[in-house]
Amino acid sequence: xxxxxxxxxxxxxxxxxxxxxxxxxxxxxxxxxxxxxxxxxxxxxxxxxxxxxxxxxxxxxxxxxxxxxxxxxxxxxxxxxxxxxxxxxxxxxxxxxxxxxxxxxxxxxxxxxxxxxxxxxxxxxxxxxxxxxxxxxxxxxxxxxxxxxxxxxxxxxxxxxxxxxxxxxxxxxxxxxxxxxxxxxxxxxxxxxxxxxxxxxxxxxxxxxxxxxxxxxxxxxxxxxxxxxxxxxxxxxxxxxxxxxxxxxxxxxxxxxxxxxxxxxxxxxxxxxxxxxxxxxxxxxxxxxxxxxxxxxxxxxxxxxxxxxxxxxxxxxxxxxxxxxxxxxxxxxxxxxxxxxxxxxxxxxxxxxxxxxxxxxxxxxxxxxxxxxxxxxxxxxxxxxxxxxxxxxxxxxxxxxxxxxxxxxxxxxxxxxxxxxxxxxxxxxxxxxxxxxxxxxxxxxxxxxxxxxxxxxxxxx
Amino acid sequence: xxxxxxxxxxxxxxxxxxxxxxxxxxxxxxxxxxxxxxxxxxxxxxxxxxxxxxxxxxxxxxxxxxxxxxxxxxxxxxxxxxxxxxxxxxxxxxxxxxxxxxxxxxxxxxxxxxxxxxxxxxxxxxxxxxxxxxxxxxxxxxxxxxxxxxxxxxxxxxxxxxxxxxxxxxxxxxxxxxxxxxxxxxxxxxxxxxxxxxxxxxxxxxxxxxxxxxxxxxxxxxxxxxxxxxxxxxxxxxxxxxxxxxxxxxxxxxxxxxxxxxxxxxxxxxxxxxxxxxxxxxxxxxxxxxxxxxxxxxxxxxxxxxxxxxxxxxxxxxxxxxxxxxxxxx
Ligand code: HEM
Ligand code: HEM
Numbered sequence: 164x165x166x167x168x169x170x171x172x173x174x175x176x177x178x179x180x181x182x183x184x185x186x187x188x189x190x191x192x193x194x195x196x197x198x199x200x201x202x203x204x205x206x207x208x209x210x211x212x213x214x215x216x217x218x219x220x221x222x223x224x225x226x227x228x229x230x231x232x233x234x235x236x237x238x239x240x241x242x243x244x245x246x247x248x249x250x251x252x253x254x255x256x257x258x259x260x261x262x263x264x265x266x267x268x269x270x271x272x273x274x275x276x277x278x279x280x281x282x283x284x285x286x287x288x289x290x291x292x293x294x295x296x297x298x299x300x301x302x303x304x305x306x307x308x309x310x311x312x313x314x315x316x317x318x319x320x321x322x323x324x325x326x327x328x329x330x331x332x333x334x335x336x337x338x339x340x341x342x343x344x345x346x347x348x349x350x351x352x353x354x355x356x357x358x359x360x361x362x363x364x365x366x367x368x369x370x371x372x373x374x375x376x377x378x379x380x381x382x383x384x385x386x387x388x389x390x391x392x393x394x395x396x397x398x399x400x401x402x403x404x405x406x407x408x409x410x411x412x413x414x415x416x417x418x419x420x421x422x423x424x425x426x427x428x429x430x431x432x433x434x435x436x437x438x439x440x441x442x443x444x445x446x447x448x449x450x451x452x453x454x455x456x457x458x459x460x461x462x463x464x465x466x467x468x469x470x471x472x473x474x475x476x477x478x479x480x481x482x483x484x485x486x487x488x489x490x491x492x493x494x495x496x497x498x499x500x501x502x503x504x505x506x507x508x509x510x511x512x513x514x515x516x517x518x519x520x521x522x523x524x525x526x527x528x529x530x531x532x533x534x535x536x537x538x539x540x541x542x543x544x545x546x547x548x549x550x551x552x553x554x555x556x557x558x559x560x561x562x563x564x565x566x567x568x569x570x571x572x573x574x575x576x577x578x579x580x581x582x583x584x585x586x587x588x589x590x591x592x593x594x595x596x597x598x599x600x601x602x603x604x605x606x607x608x609x610x611x612x613x614x615x616x617x618x619x620x621x622x623x624x
Numbered sequence: 625x626x627x628x629x630x631x632x633x634x635x636x637x638x639x640x641x642x643x644x645x646x647x648x649x650x651x652x653x654x655x656x657x658x659x660x661x662x663x664x665x666x667x668x669x670x671x672x673x674x675x676x677x678x679x680x681x682x683x684x685x686x687x688x689x690x691x692x693x694x695x696x697x698x699x700x701x702x703x704x705x706x707x708x709x710x711x712x713x714x715x716x717x718x719x720x721x722x723x724x725x726x727x728x729x730x731x732x733x734x735x736x737x738x739x740x741x742x743x744x745x746x747x748x749x750x751x752x753x754x755x756x757x758x759x760x761x762x763x764x765x766x767x768x769x770x771x772x773x774x775x776x777x778x779x780x781x782x783x784x785x786x787x788x789x790x791x792x793x794x795x796x797x798x799x800x801x802x803x804x805x806x807x808x809x810x811x812x813x814x815x816x817x818x819x820x821x822x823x824x825x826x827x828x829x830x831x832x833x834x835x836x837x838x839x840x841x842x843x844x845x846x847x848x849x850x851x852x853x854x855x856x857x858x859x860x861x862x863x864x865x866x867x868x869x870x871x872x873x874x875x876x877x878x879x880x881x882x883x884x885x886x887x888x889x890x891x892x893x894x895x896x897x898x899x900x901x902x903x904x905x906x907x908x909x910x911x912x913x914x915x916x917x918x919x920x921x922x923x924x925x926x927x928x929x930x931x932x933x934x935x936x937x938x939x940x941x942x943x944x945x946x947x948x949x950x951x952x953x954x
Contacts (some may be wrong), residue, residue: 200722200753204746208759215682215755281679282714310629319626326629327636334640338648349714353706356717357651398625400889405636409643418692418708419717425651491694495721526767562721569696572724576751577840 165257171249172526173238179519179526181264182233183604184204184511187597188271189224194594196221197587201580211275219286220274226284226366226507227295228267233515234374235263235302238325240522241381242306245322247315251308255301262298266291280340280348282355284363289345292337298332320397321442327405331369335362339370356416357425363496364412371511373404375474376443378518379467383447385463386521392446400442407432407439414485418494426487433485440478447471462537466517473509476552477502492567498559505552508544508593516540516600523604529611536603543596550589558582623624660707660886661765662777665798674771678766679714686754688718688780689727697902699728702779723754730776731783734791737896738769740859748896750844763787790894798862805862806873813886818875820882821925824907825941826914834915837908850920860896867920871948874923881925923947 167173198205199214206212243250250256269291273279279286287295306329310322339362340348341355349355384391391397413421413429448471451458458464480502484493491498520537524530531537558579565575625631666672678684690704704727709715733741737748742765745752757765773784797808810818824830838846845856845864857863874880888909891899900909917924923945927934 171656203753203755204744207744207756210759213681213755213757213759216686218685219682277680279680279682280714281682281684282716283684283719318629318632320627323627323632324633330633330636331640334644338644344713347713351711351713352657352715353709354655354657355709357655358648361648398627402635402639403865406643407640409640410647412647415719416717419690419700420704420708422651422655425647428646495688496717499719566696566721567694571697572721573749573752574840574903576753 168254168257169309170253172240174253174260175236175248175522176526177257177260177521178232178236178239178263180236180604180608181260181267182229182231182515182519183597183601184235185224185228185232185267187601189221189229190569190594190597192217192221192224192271194587194590195583197583197590200583201587216275216277218278219279219281219283220270222284223270223286224267226371227263228270228514230371230507230511231374232263232267233519234378234511235259236526237378237381237515237518237522238321238328238374240402241310241321241378242325244525245315245319245381246309246313248309248313251305251312251474255305259301259305259417261296262294263284264303266295266298282340282349282359284288284366285340285348285359287340289340289342289348292340292342292348296333296337299329299336301334303329308389317470319380320391321377321381322400323397323401324373324380327401328370328373328377331365331373331405335365335369338362338562339365353420356419357412360412360415361410362416364547365409367506367511367606368408368411369405371507372408372598375470375511375514376400376404379447379514382467382514382518382521383451383458383471386467387451387457388462389450389454391450391555392452396442396446400439400446402441403442406434411436411485417485417490427588434482434575436478436482444471444475447532461521462534462541463517463520465538466513466520466541469541470510470513470517473505473513473548477506477510484604491565493559494563496562496566497555497582498563501552501555502558504555505548509548509552513544513548516544523607524611524614525616527608527611528614528616529607530614531605532606532611536599540596540600540603543592543599544560547589547591547593547596550592551586551619554582554585554589558586597618628938651938655706657706657710659710660705660777662702662779663707664774664777664781666712666774667675668770668774670767670770671774672909673764674767674769674774675712677760677768678771679716679758681760684718685717685720686722687724687726688721689715689725690717690793691725691727695725698724698726698732698903699776702728702776708777713918723752723771726772726775728776728779730773730780731785731787733898734787734894734896735769735773736860737773737898739765740856740896742768743859747844747859748898749841751840786893788894790892792894794892794894795861802866802869803873806865806870809865809887809892810873810875810883812892813883817882817886819879820885821879821928821931822881822885822910822913822917823931824910824914824926825926825938826926826943827939827941830911831918833908834911835919836911837904837912838915841903842912845896856896862895864896867916871921871923874925874947877949878926878928880917881910881913883907884916888912918945 193211195217221588237254242259249381266287278288340356341350341358350358411429411432414433417426458468483489561578562575629803666675670796691699693703740747742757744756745754797805845854846852850867852864852866889901914924914926927943
């Protein structure tokens with residue numbers, strides 16, 4: 164029974180497919196949220212479409228369903244491939260897949276009905292925090308056992324990042340969701356915000372970022388057929404990430420009454436983030452130096468290349484908006500939503516998509532059905548994300564400036580109407596790209612030409 | 625340095641937990657929050673239920689709950705302190721202000737305004753982006769109202785008490801009939817404001833600016849023709865004022881500008897009429913006052929005596945409106 168769950172790489176394929184599916188669903192929920200902010204009575208009195216309920220559905224589905232799933236799928240293929248072995252247990256991989264998706268599914272089913280813990284990014288109910296944790300623990304066992312059975316002695320940098328992610332996030336998640344308070348999932352009082360933003364920040368910093376960086380470290384040397392530029396830079400990037408990222412969550416609370424020393428640390432170390440970011444990008448780009456045309460020609464490589472570019476944009480913007488003087492204008496408004504999209508979709512989403520298309524043939528043994536559709540997906544999502552970033556940043560500055568000048572929130576609402584309309588329209592490009600991708604994925608499985616997988620030749624440093 | 629599995633896992637965990645100690649456990653151990661001077665327990669069942677609804681319905685994705693030093697909007701009379709949140713679980717501070725901060729919302733408006741606003745925010749706020757919550761039903765809306773009226777703790781209590789203090793006399797005046805109602809309303813306005821003309825010439829551009837403000841802020845309560853016959857009237861006691869009857873209630877047979885200005889700036893506590901001093905600065909209030917007067921009373925006292933030296937920008941404008949005689953107005 165369930166013989167398909169024993170097939171090599173089947174669990175990885177399931178995670179990749181889940182990611183492609185949730186991308187389409189999650190982006191569609193983004194559109195519902197965007198419509199609510201253009202025409203609040205469009206879905207008047209339809210409870211399941213009310214902004215406060217579709218927004219968390221959107222956010223959790225894209226983060227846990229789309230990007231994390233897709234990158235876990237990549238990791239489940241990359242780790243064994245880099246270690247010249249097989250995943251220790253495909254079945255256990257499937258257990259992770261089922262549990263993980265139970266949590267993700269609880270979003271679109273539960274949140275629109277009002278079943279949520281309501282803390283941003285930590286909305287899943289306790290039972291689904293548990294399934295998510297079990298999925299993570301099963302993944303950890305699987306990876307550790309795979310490493311134990313490896314036939315390649317040295318660990319490539321991607322493996323560091325995937326292992327790191329797994330062990331860090333399995334601590335970040337229960338802490339941030341305050342899982343020892345099952346009914347509220349929260350600490351009492353102001354302290355809760357410190358837990359929440361420790362978590363919210365590390366969700367992007369110790370989950371999305373290391374997964375995406377690990378995947379980029381795999382894809383870029385492979386497409387450019389060049390060994391990684393520098394082992395030292397890999398080490399610096401990796402250790403500086405966990406040293407610094409972990410304690411800068413306070414920069415989400417700079418204007419709230421949390422202790423000043425915590426704010427100071429978070430601002431200083433937000434600026435220090437140039438070390439891990441610079442090290443990673445220098446390493447990847449110097450690896451690709453002179454060979455970027457190879458990346459550009461391969462649509463998967465193109466997605467990863469632009470993902471790394473958006474990583475730079477995000478991480479220039481990030482430290483700048485950590486400065487208290489800048490936050491006076493940018494906090495509480497659409498500027499941050501712009502940052503969130505260029506970061507989560509532009510960086511980790513692009514890398515996830517690129518890495519997914521890159522490994523898919525090896526994972527399923529079929530060639531990509533249509534490379535042109537991958538290019539089309541790239542083009543559509545590019546228009547969407549660049550447009551989002553511009554439109555939301557402008558809207559944010561308008562809001563921030565008018566509040567700073569003493570206008571009320573209510574008075575500034577008509578000022579952002581045009582930008583809310585443009586955001587909704589640009590969102591259509593992103594949604595279209597998601598559906599194009601999903602179709603291409605399904606067609607690859609059903610009608611792709613056979614593909615003989617290429618083993619990883621030498622393990623670079 | 626060669627990365628071995630042991631180094632990776634043990635090193636990774638050590639660095640991570642060291643950071644967590646600094647970023648989470650240390651604040652946890654030292655935060656030492658005590659109730660602040662305005663803090664109150666969430667003991668009433670309706671308030672606690674409303675708090676749950678606030679969390680479940682994602683109000684926090686549009687509303688923050690802390691006021692900063694640089695804020696001017698709702699609640700800006702009190703900067704948030706850590707003890708304001710004592711024991712609330714969860715106290716969601718929020719990251720977006722699609723709508724205003726709500727940490728001091730209690731008593732900003734009377735219950736009838738809040739109920740109408742929850743049923744559909746466009747009833748009281750024409751260009752609002754907030755969703756309609758009618759689908760929650762009357763019980764849950766009542767609980768949400770209890771919660772928002774609680775926000776602000778003891779400071780909110782003062783404001784809520786003020787709303788409750790003025791509600792009965794306002795209703796009594798309204799029940800006494802339109803004329804008595806206006807007399808009562810005007811009697812509450814300080815004397816110096818009563819016999820005060822609008823100092824701004826009611827030029828065409830001035831009236832157009834006033835119209836724009838009326839449409840953004842007032843129209844859904846007072847109505848397109850200023851008679852107060854609106855959906856909002858079904859929810860409010862007293863209902864929004866019918867401006868057209870004011871023709872017969874000019875102060876000393878000629879003044880209305882000062883009363884308009886005062887009522888719009890300050891609101892009429894106890895009734896659904898909000899204060900607009902945060903939304904509109906001085907000139908805008910005078911503009912909309914002229915608009916009300918010309919459009920709905922067919923008369924404005926703009927620039928009549930007493931007046932000082934005309935402002936430098938003022939065009940040559942002559943007030944040709946004739947004050948209605950008491951006879952004609954009745
Ligand atoms: C699939 C790729 C996408 C990703 C990864 C993504 C990610 C996110 C994230 C992380 C947030 C939370 C932002 C914050 O709290 O600061 C968010 C909010 C939002 N997103 Fe997306 N998004 C995506 C696509 C879309 C699309 C296609 C649309 C619109 C058509 C959209 C519209 C929105 C809206 C309206 C919000 C709420 C903003 C607010 O609260 O004012 N998103 N998204
Ligand atoms: C150098 C690195 C980075 C720094 C210093 C940084 C800084 C910040 C700051 C200060 C905020 C809060 C802004 C405000 O509320 O006023 C923020 C929000 C955010 N950042 Fe970053 N960021 C960085 C990288 C990233 C990356 C790599 C991602 C995603 C992969 C990301 C995703 C987000 C998201 C989703 C939010 C919105 C949180 C919310 O809901 O309010 N950031 N970032």
